[in-house]
Amino acid sequence: xxxxxxxxxxALALASGAVIAGLTRLLVPKYMGLVVEGNxxxxxxxETTDHDVLILGNCEAYExxxxxxxWREFGITSYIRGNAQQLIAQSYYLLEDTLKxxxxxxxxxxxxxxxxxxxxxxxYNRMTLDGMRWSPSKINxxxxxxxxxxxxxxxxxxxxxxxxxxxxxxxDDLTYLFGRGKxxxxxxxxxxxxxxxxxxxxxxRRSDYSFDPRAWDYLERIRRLCEENGITLILxxxxxxxxxxxxxxxxxxAAYAEENGLRYINCIxxxxxxxxxxxxxTYDQGIHxxxxxxxxxxxxxxxxxxxxxxxxxxxxxxxxxxxxxxxCAYYDEKKAEQEAEFAELGYLKQxxxx
Amino acid sequence: MSLVSYEFAAFCIALLVVYYLVPGRxxxxxxxxxxxxxxxxxxxxxxLYPLVTTVTTWFLAGRIGRITEKSKAYIKxxxxxxxxxxxxxxxxxxRQRRLMVLGLVFNFGILxxxxxxxxxxxxxxxxxxxxxxxxxxxYADWLLPLxxxxxxxxxxxxLIDVYHRKYExxxxxxxxxLFVSYFPQMTAGPISRFDRxxxxxxxxxxxxxxxxxxxxxxxxxxxxxxxVIADRIGPAASVITASPELYGGPYVLxxxxxxxxxLYADFSGGIDIVLGVSQMFGIRLPENFERPFFSKNLAExxxxxxxxxxxxxxxxxxxxxxxxxxxxxxxxxxxxVFGKGAANRAPVYLASVTVWLVTGIWHGASWEFVxxxxxxxxxxLASQELSGVYRACRKRFAFMNRPGYRYFEAVRTFFVFCIxxxxxxxxxPLVFVMMGSMLTGGLIGPAIAADGAAAVGSxxxxxxxxxxxxxxxxxxxADLAVLGFACALMLAVEICGRSVNVREKIGxxxxxxxxxxxxxxxxxxxxxxxxxxxxxxxxxIYNRF
Amino acid sequence: MEELYEILEDIIPDEDYRNSTTLxxxxxxxxxxxxxxxxQICDTFDVEIPSEKIVPEYxxxxxxxxxxxxxxxxxx
Numbered sequence: 001x002x003x004x005x006x007x008x009x010x011a012l013a014l015a016s017g018a019v020i021a022g023l024t025r026l027l028v029p030k031y032m033g034l035v036v037e038g039n040x041x042x043x044x045x046x047e048t049t050d051h052d053v054l055i056l057g058n059c060e061a062y063e064x065x066x067x068x069x070x071w072r073e074f075g076i077t078s079y080i081r082g083n084a085q086q087l088i089a090q091s092y093y094l095l096e097d098t099l100k101x102x103x104x105x106x107x108x109x110x111x112x113x114x115x116x117x118x119x120x121x122x123x124y125n126r127m128t129l130d131g132m133r134w135s136p137s138k139i140n141x142x143x144x145x146x147x148x149x150x151x152x153x154x155x156x157x158x159x160x161x162x163x164x165x166x167x168x169x170x171x172d173d174l175t176y177l178f179g180r181g182k183x184x185x186x187x188x189x190x191x192x193x194x195x196x197x198x199x200x201x202x203x204x205r206r207s208d209y210s211f212d213p214r215a216w217d218y219l220e221r222i223r224r225l226c227e228e229n230g231i232t233l234i235l236x237x238x239x240x241x242x243x244x245x246x247x248x249x250x251x252x253x254a255a256y257a258e259e260n261g262l263r264y265i266n267c268i269x270x271x272x273x274x275x276x277x278x279x280x281x282t283y284d285q286g287i288h289x290x291x292x293x294x295x296x297x298x299x300x301x302x303x304x305x306x307x308x309x310x311x312x313x314x315x316x317x318x319x320x321x322x323x324x325x326x327x328c329a330y331y332d333e334k335k336a337e338q339e340a341e342f343a344e345l346g347y348l349k350q351x352x353x354x
Numbered sequence: 355m356s357l358v359s360y361e362f363a364a365f366c367i368a369l370l371v372v373y374y375l376v377p378g379r380x381x382x383x384x385x386x387x388x389x390x391x392x393x394x395x396x397x398x399x400x401x402l403y404p405l406v407t408t409v410t411t412w413f414l415a416g417r418i419g420r421i422t423e424k425s426k427a428y429i430k431x432x433x434x435x436x437x438x439x440x441x442x443x444x445x446x447x448x449r450q451r452r453l454m455v456l457g458l459v460f461n462f463g464i465l466x467x468x469x470x471x472x473x474x475x476x477x478x479x480x481x482x483x484x485x486x487x488x489x490x491x492x493y494a495d496w497l498l499p500l501x502x503x504x505x506x507x508x509x510x511x512x513l514i515d516v517y518h519r520k521y522e523x524x525x526x527x528x529x530x531x532l533f534v535s536y537f538p539q540m541t542a543g544p545i546s547r548f549d550r551x552x553x554x555x556x557x558x559x560x561x562x563x564x565x566x567x568x569x570x571x572x573x574x575x576x577x578x579x580x581x582v583i584a585d586r587i588g589p590a591a592s593v594i595t596a597s598p599e600l601y602g603g604p605y606v607l608x609x610x611x612x613x614x615x616x617l618y619a620d621f622s623g624g625i626d627i628v629l630g631v632s633q634m635f636g637i638r639l640p641e642n643f644e645r646p647f648f649s650k651n652l653a654e655x656x657x658x659x660x661x662x663x664x665x666x667x668x669x670x671x672x673x674x675x676x677x678x679x680x681x682x683x684x685x686x687x688x689x690x691v692f693g694k695g696a697a698n699r700a701p702v703y704l705a706s707v708t709v710w711l712v713t714g715i716w717h718g719a720s721w722e723f724v725x726x727x728x729x730x731x732x733x734x735l736a737s738q739e740l741s742g743v744y745r746a747c748r749k750r751f752a753f754m755n756r757p758g759y760r761y762f763e764a765v766r767t768f769f770v771f772c773i774x775x776x777x778x779x780x781x782x783p784l785v786f787v788m789m790g791s792m793l794t795g796g797l798i799g800p801a802i803a804a805d806g807a808a809a810v811g812s813x814x815x816x817x818x819x820x821x822x823x824x825x826x827x828x829x830x831x832a833d834l835a836v837l838g839f840a841c842a843l844m845l846a847v848e849i850c851g852r853s854v855n856v857r858e859k860i861g862x863x864x865x866x867x868x869x870x871x872x873x874x875x876x877x878x879x880x881x882x883x884x885x886x887x888x889x890x891x892x893x894x895i896y897n898r899f
Numbered sequence: 900m901e902e903l904y905e906i907l908e909d910i911i912p913d914e915d916y917r918n919s920t921t922l923x924x925x926x927x928x929x930x931x932x933x934x935x936x937x938x939q940i941c942d943t944f945d946v947e948i949p950s951e952k953i954v955p956e957y958x959x960x961x962x963x964x965x966x967x968x969x970x971x972x973x974x975x
Contacts, residue, residue, distance in 0.1 A: 005865055008865055008866065009865070009869070012866070012869050012873075016873050019873075019877070020877075020880075023877070023880075027881075122887055150887065151360050153360050154886065154887070159880065159881075160880075160886055161886055161887055163880055163881050163882075163883070163885075163886065164881075164884075164886070166832075166881050166882070167830060167832045167833075440945075518949055520949065520951075668950065669950040669951055670950070672930075672950075673934075673937070673950035673953055674950065676930075676934040676937075676938075677934065677937055677938050677941065677948075682938060685938075698910075698931055698932075698935055699931060701934050701935070701938070702930055702931045702934050705934070738929050738930065738931065741929055745925075
């Protein structure tokens with residue numbers, strides 16, 4: 001009798017676990033509509049081949065360079081591990097995470113996250129961290145960047161965070177219950193709509209231009225991790241008109257790069273060389289690049305990347321070519337779709353609040 | 355550490371493991387250490403307050419106890435006659451009373467200073483301003499130590515009992531410290547008596563799966579009441595009562611009932627958690643609620659609501675005041691001036707007003723709460739005065755003895771309590787205005803109609819008739835459905851609870867059924883509970899005390 | 900016992916206090932009367948009734964009250 005009860009309880013416990021897991025699947029956001037950024041981190045694990053170049057950073061990383069053009073025109077294999085408002089600490093731990101699977105030759109780090117060390121919106125943390133596979137890197141990333149009223153256990157059991165979504169379930173929650181579609185192109189967020197740059201308020205003067213010491217610390221940790229793994233680190237500031245990237249900030253990064261023998265590319269200064277036309281190459285009035293800007297960026301960065309040790313043209317490799325041809329086809333298809341829709345409607349339905 | 359926090363859950367689980375691993379005779383030491391830790395979470399300074407109370411209470415009770423012992427020995431030795439014994443005892447009592455009063459003044463003094471300084475200052479400031487003086491007062495910025503009212507009342511009850519020789523004082527300061535600071539009681543009571551809690555705290559508790567299960571069930575039920583009901587309806591009710599100029603008519607009714615449902619679900623839910631946690635340690639604490647809303651009148655209601663506190667007031671304030679020399683003199687005086695009736699009433703009136711002033715001020719340092727207390731007192735005294743009429747009616751009208759009448763009485767008590775609660779959150783004269791608005795169904799202010807339409811959009815899932823009505827107060831149709839279901843469930847369980855012990859009854863069902871019920875309730879709390887980042891976790895209303 | 904009856908006669912003259920066993924339950928002794936009763940018992944018998952003893956168990960009947968008084972006198 002006792003034994004029977006024990007077996008029953010064990011079976012019930014397993015069943016309850018399954019129910020809770022299923023409920024969690026149902027209730028977590030699927031990020032398949034207006035906001036797709038929540039899927040970026042997890043998509044990386046679907047990759048079957050290695051990459052020579054890893055691009056790290058926040059929106060200035062994942063919206064501004066097209067890995068497809070880097071492949072098509074230079075034969076460079078690359079992946080972007082970037083998320084909305086990805087903090088520098090998160091970039092560091094995502095680099096650590098990536099190194100478990102492969103060792104890229106070059107890491108391009110977008111430095112704009114130096115200006116803000118702490119998270120200001122919890123949902124950005126969730127979008128960046130929820131997709132990460134469990135490892136010490138994930139644990140450390142959560143602990144380093146959690147906001148004050150977040151709890152670690154809410155990452156372990158996401159249902160504790162998203163339980164109230166039963167009130168706002170959408171068809172998407174059922175459609176993508178067992179798997180979500182691909183939303184990025186090797187981490188790149190494709191946008192083929194155009195909104196010319198407008199007027200931005202003049203950058204406000206600040207009383208203090210120094211970066212948070214903790215941000216410096218993580219930059220140093222990224223540099224050292226690259227060094228230890230024989231990776232060339234390149235610092236990059238993306239071409240964005242807003243928010244302002246102050247000269248005072250620029251010179252600090254430049255000084256750091258020089259001190260450590262790193263290359264630092266400020267694409268705002270280089271925008272003429274890159275050929276950026278802010279009336280054509282941005283989808284949100286100059287904050288982020290659209291696909292046309294991102295392709296120009298790739299064309300600009302390609303030769304620079306090829307100069308670094310170990311980054312080579314892989315177009316001769318049949319296995320890689322096969323994988324990348326698929327990616328190219330998917331990219332062309334999506335780009336054409338968006339172009340057609342934009343030409344017809346003047347906006348993109350998926351990314352517009354109805 | 356709030357009862358609704360992951361930290362509290364982790365704390366309890368870790369503690370349970372340690373508690374059942376150590377030898378039984380040391381278990382109470384683990385509880386003492388845990389209580390200190392629990393207290394120190396808010397900052398080590400906070401340990402100081404219960405420590406001071408423990409030390410003073412221990413010392414004074416010990417002195418009182420030694421005097422008693424010595425005097426008994428002395429009486430035996432001297433072989434006194436009855437008269438001499440009485441005279442001697444009177445003298446001894448006087449010495450002991452001085453010690454007790456010292457303890458009471460000191461400990462209630464700390465409580466009063468911490469809780470009421472700003473209230474007094476605010477009133478002094480108002481007086482100054484009325485007198486035409488300018489200037490601002492500087493207010494005290496003290497943080498209240500957790501549960502200070504609860505442990506102060508509990509330890510002072512102990513001191514008074516020792517003075518009355520109900521039991522021997524505790525010799526070990528460490529044991530007394532556990533009695534004062536036993537952590538489950540710190541957040542929302544109940545207030546225990548030493549002779550009863552002692553048996554529970556200091557005996558050995560072997561591991562019992564049955565106790566763990568019962569405790570866990572009770573905790574879950576508490577979270578259900580607190581998270582699903584109280585935290586959902588509370589903010590909505592507050593929106594209504596915070597803007598009386600906007601919300602009139604039916605909203606007042608909703609706000610009034612909502613506040614009371616919140617108060618009950620929050621407070622009794624908190625007590626369920628406390629008692630459940632304690633049960634997991636094998637320690638029974640006194641019940642604090644006995645289905646108060648099934649009471650036939652307000653007096654019975656207050657015997658079944660926050661029972662341990664009201665018992666404290668009855669035992670240590672009502673009877674001592676009503677039988678004190680002062681009230682006897684008052685009674686004599688009233689008898690000479692107003693006649694026999696007044697003489698009979700004077701002690702009870704004096705004691706009732708005292709108790710309800712204290713009850714009012716205990717619930718909140720504001721004139722609203724003082725008035726609320728007095729309003730309760732007025733209703734209670736009036737119903738006592740009318741008890742003769744009532745008894746006559748019962749004899750005369752047969753329907754008053756039918757079972758259906760009991761339901762009427764219960765509903766009436768509920769609404770009497772609801773209306774009295776209005777004194778606590780509306781400023782005094784406004785209470786009557788709002789009652790009028792509720793009765794006449796005064797329409798919603800025009801501003802709300804416009805605002806309402808806009809606010810509806812901001813609440814996810816709102817829409818439809820109820821959604822439009824409740825959108826402005828932050829409830830969607832889905833929320834209303836959950837509230838309706840949860841309240842019905844709570845009511846059903848309470849109705850069943852009148853005749854059987856619900857948890858025991860469930861315990862007799864097959865394991866599978868038991869488990870499914872438990873897991874179903876768990877899922878309900880997990881998904882529909884108001885907690886976490888999507889909602890702001892609100893504090894238990896009662897742990898401000 | 901007679902002393903107790905005198906007190907009861909004074910406080911609740913209309914009740915059958917000699918035989919009733921439900922004085923409190925019936926509402927014959929409300930807190931008004933109870934308080935007076937306690938005060939007078941204390942004075943007459945020179946005892947102290949602790950507040951936790953003021954319960955229906957003792958005050959529902961005259962016999963119960965007497966039992967209480969006796970037990971309190973014995974304690975001295």
